Amino acid sequence: MTQDIKLLLVVAVALVDQDNRILLAQRPEGKQLAGLWEFPGGKLEPNERPEQALIRELKEELGIDVKEDCLAPLTFASFAYEEFHLLMPLYICRRWEGFVQSREGQALKWVKPLDLRQYPMPPADEPLIPPLIDLLNI
Ligand code: C5P
Numbered sequence: 001m002t003q004d005i006k007l008l009l010v011v012a013v014a015l016v017d018q019d020n021r022i023l024l025a026q027r028p029e030g031k032q033l034a035g036l037w038e039f040p041g042g043k044l045e046p047n048e049r050p051e052q053a054l055i056r057e058l059k060e061e062l063g064i065d066v067k068e069d070c071l072a073p074l075t076f077a078s079f080a081y082e083e084f085h086l087l088m089p090l091y092i093c094r095r096w097e098g099f100v101q102s103r104e105g106q107a108l109k110w111v112k113p114l115d116l117r118q119y120p121m122p123p124a125d126e127p128l129i130p131p132l133i134d135l136l137n138i
Pocket of ligand 1: 032086124
């Protein structure tokens with residue numbers, strides 16, 4: 001017997017500052033997985049490409065402007081939640097315009113790669129940490 005699988009596409013980014021720290025955002029109260037720390041991003045709207053969705057989310061959530069050619073694909077998460085299967089490309093971005101600010105009341109933290117594990121994350125996000133450490137601990 002086959003089972004319907006709902007595939008959910010969410011895009012996320014590791015914003016990296018000049019000290020090689022990565023931005024984490026805390027999921028606000030009232031959302032699923034509230035209190036957990038995640039890489040910024042979100043769901044695609046209808047007729048949006050992944051990069052467009054990420055650029056929109058970064059403007060809405062953090063008030064920064066990102067150009068599409070500053071988004072480099074790094075890795076992805078593939079995680080079976082009970083209600084859906086999450087597919088989440090993670091981009092890396094070192095260049096943006098404007099100052100990162102919390103536009104939606106979410107807590108933000110710049111975190112060194114080796115400290116990322118100290119922040120409880122949604123289970124889908126945890127496997128994204130090792131590729132980031134590999135890339136940034138040069
Ligand atoms: O952020 P949003 O609630 O729209 O994301 C939809 C779902 O995708 C979340 O409820 C969560 O299960 C999953 N998600 C995740 N890691 C993220 C973003 C979303 O596991 N960084």
